[in-house]
Amino acid sequence: MKGVLIRDCCIGGRGGYNVYCLDGKIARVEQESTAPPSGTEVIDANGGSLFPGFIDSHCHPFEHGWLKRSVDLRGAANMTAVRLRVVAGVQRAKPGEWISGMGWDQEGFPGKAMPTRADIDDVSPDNPVVLSRVCGHVALLNSRGIDVLGFADRTGVEYERDEKGELTGIVKERAIEEVYEKLPRSSERSAADLQSVEAEAGRLGLTTIHCIVSPEGFREELGALAFLGASGSLSLRYRVYVPPEALDYIDATGIGRKLSGPNLRINGVKIYADGSLGARTAALREPYNDDPSNVGILRYTDDQLSNLVENVDSKGMQAIVHAIGDRAVEQAADALGRIAGANNPRRHRIEHASLLPGDLRSKMARHSIRAAVQPLFITSDTWALDRLGEERMRDLYPLRSMLAEGIVASGSSDSPIESMSPILGMWAAMTRGGAESNEELSFVQALSLYTNNASTNGLDSPEGLSEGARADLTLLDSDPSDMHPALLRKVGVLATIVDGTVVHSYGSG
Numbered sequence: 001m002k003g004v005l006i007r008d009c010c011i012g013g014r015g016g017y018n019v020y021c022l023d024g025k026i027a028r029v030e031q032e033s034t035a036p037p038s039g040t041e042v043i044d045a046n047g048g049s050l051f052p053g054f055i056d057s058h059c060h061p062f063e064h065g066w067l068k069r070s071v072d073l074r075g076a077a078n079m080t081a082v083r084l085r086v087v088a089g090v091q092r093a094k095p096g097e098w099i100s101g102m103g104w105d106q107e108g109f110p111g112k113a114m115p116t117r118a119d120i121d122d123v124s125p126d127n128p129v130v131l132s133r134v135c136g137h138v139a140l141l142n143s144r145g146i147d148v149l150g151f152a153d154r155t156g157v158e159y160e161r162d163e164k165g166e167l168t169g170i171v172k173e174r175a176i177e178e179v180y181e182k183l184p185r186s187s188e189r190s191a192a193d194l195q196s197v198e199a200e201a202g203r204l205g206l207t208t209i210h211c212i213v214s215p216e217g218f219r220e221e222l223g224a225l226a227f228l229g230a231s232g233s234l235s236l237r238y239r240v241y242v243p244p245e246a247l248d249y250i251d252a253t254g255i256g257r258k259l260s261g262p263n264l265r266i267n268g269v270k271i272y273a274d275g276s277l278g279a280r281t282a283a284l285r286e287p288y289n290d291d292p293s294n295v296g297i298l299r300y301t302d303d304q305l306s307n308l309v310e311n312v313d314s315k316g317m318q319a320i321v322h323a324i325g326d327r328a329v330e331q332a333a334d335a336l337g338r339i340a341g342a343n344n345p346r347r348h349r350i351e352h353a354s355l356l357p358g359d360l361r362s363k364m365a366r367h368s369i370r371a372a373v374q375p376l377f378i379t380s381d382t383w384a385l386d387r388l389g390e391e392r393m394r395d396l397y398p399l400r401s402m403l404a405e406g407i408v409a410s411g412s413s414d415s416p417i418e419s420m421s422p423i424l425g426m427w428a429a430m431t432r433g434g435a436e437s438n439e440e441l442s443f444v445q446a447l448s449l450y451t452n453n454a455s456t457n458g459l460d461s462p463e464g465l466s467e468g469a470r471a472d473l474t475l476l477d478s479d480p481s482d483m484h485p486a487l488l489r490k491v492g493v494l495a496t497i498v499d500g501t502v503v504h505s506y507g508s509g
C-alpha cells in the first residue's frame with residue numbers, strides 16, 4: 001500500500017507539520033521534513049488544518065440517493081411549483097409507474113394549508129404519486145396512488161379525512177412506511193444510490209457515516225452494503241443501524257457476518273418513538289401552541305418501547321431511539337435508563353432529543369444516555385416558535401447545556417433532511433444562525449460533535465492525530481479555530497483520507 005504525506009499542515013493551531021500515513025495508520029508527525037519514500041502520494045496543505053476524520057452520526061444515505069433521482073420538491077414556494085415538478089416526473093415515467101417525490105413544506109406556501117390529492121390528481125391521472133413532506137413523517141398521495149394501495153377504506157389518525165369523511169391524500173407515519181414498502185426496489189439501485197451519496201460525503205470531509213437503513217428497504221439496502229463491502233467498493237466507513245423488523249431477517253440470512261468488519265459493521269437498531277415537530281407528530285407533554293387539540297403521536301406504549309430496547313440490549317446491540325418531542329424523549333430515556341444503569345456500556349442513544357428541558361437532560365446524564373443531534377435543524381426549523389410558543393423555545397436544541405451537563409452528544413445531518421456538510425453543522429452549532437441564545441458552542445465543542453463524540457457514539461475509540469492513530473483524516477483549507485464563527489461556513493475541504501487512502505482531494509474532483 002502506498003503512503004500518503006500531508007505537507008505543511010496546521011495541527012491544534014500550530015503550523016508546519018508534516019504527517020505521513022502508511023498502512024491505514026499515522027506513521028509520523030514531525031516538523032522537519034524528511035523526503036518521503038518514492039511512490040508516496042503528496043498533499044500540499046499550504047497551512048491548512050488537519051483534523052481527525054469527520055463523522056456524520058445519523059444519516060439516511062439510501063433515502064438521500066433515492067431523493068437525488070426522484071422529484072425534488074425542496075424549496076417549492078407553492079403548490080403550482082410542486083405540480084410543475086410532478087409533471088416533469090410524469091413525463092420521465094413509464095405508464096403506471098410510481099412517481100415519488102420528497103421535500104415539500106406547506107409552511108412556505110401562501111396560507112400554509114396542507115395540500116390535498118385534488119392539488120395533484122389532474123397532473124398525474126394514471127401514475128400513482130407519493131410526495132413526502134420535508135420531515136418524512138407526512139406524505140401526500142394522489143387518487144391513483146390511494147387506489148393502487150387499496151387505502152380507500154382505511155381509518156385512523158394516519159389517514160387524514162376531510163369534513164365529508166373523504167381521504168384527503170395526506171397520510172402519516174406507519175401508513176407512509178407501508179407506501180414505501182410497496183414501491184419497487186432492487187439491491188442494484190440501492191448500491192448506485194449509496195455510491196452517489198458516498199462520493200458527495202467524501203467531498204464534504206466525512207470519513208465515517210452512521211448509516212440508517214430503512215424499514216421499507218432494509219433487504220435491498222443491507223444487500224447493497226454487503227455487496228459493495230465485499231467487492232472493496234466502499235470508500236468510507238459505515239456504522240449501520242437497522243430497523244427492528246430487520247432482526248429476524250439478519251438472523252435467518254446470516255448477512256450480519258458480511259457486515260461486521262472495521263470498515264463496515266452493524267452497530268445497532270434504530271427505533272422511532274415519535275414523529276416530527278414540523279408535521280406536529282412529535283409527542284409533546286403539553287399541546288402544540290398552534291394546535292391546542294394535538295399532543296403528537298407516540299408510536300409505542302411505554303411497555304412496548306421498553307420491551308423493544310431490552311430485546312436489542314439482550315442481543316448485545318446498541319439501541320438508538322428517535323425522539324423529538326419532550327414526551328417521547330421522556331419515554332425513551334425511561335426505557336433506555338432501565339437497561340443502561342449508570343454507565344450505559346452499550347452506549348444507547350436518543351436521536352434528535354430536540355425538546356429537552358432540564359429534568360430530561362438530568363435523566364439522560366444520570367444514565368449516561370447519549371444523543372445524536374442535528375445542529376442545522378436549529379437554523380431550518382423556522383416554524384418552531386409557532387409550534388412550541390416562547391417558553392419551550394429555550395429547551396429546543398440546548399446543545400451547550402447538554403454538553404455542560406455531561407451528555408455525550410454527536411453531530412449529524414439526518415441527510416437527506418439537511419446537507420451532509422459537517423462544516424455547516426459546526427457553523428450552525430456555533431452561530432445558531434444568528435438567533436439570540438445562550439446555547440452556542442465554541443469551535444472546540446462543535447468539533448467534538450463531529451469527531452470524538454461521534455466516534456464513541458458509534459462504538460469506536462476516540463480519534464487522534466498522534467503516531468499510531470487510525471489514518472482517518474479531514475484536511476481543511478484554513479484554520480477554523482481562530483476565525484469568526486460566521487465565516488466557518490466558507491471553509492473548504494482540501495482532502496479526505498480514510499484508512500490511509502485519499503478518497504477526495506482538492507483538484508481531483
Ligand SMILES: [Zn+2]
Nearest residue numbers: 058060212414
Ligand atoms: Zn433520521
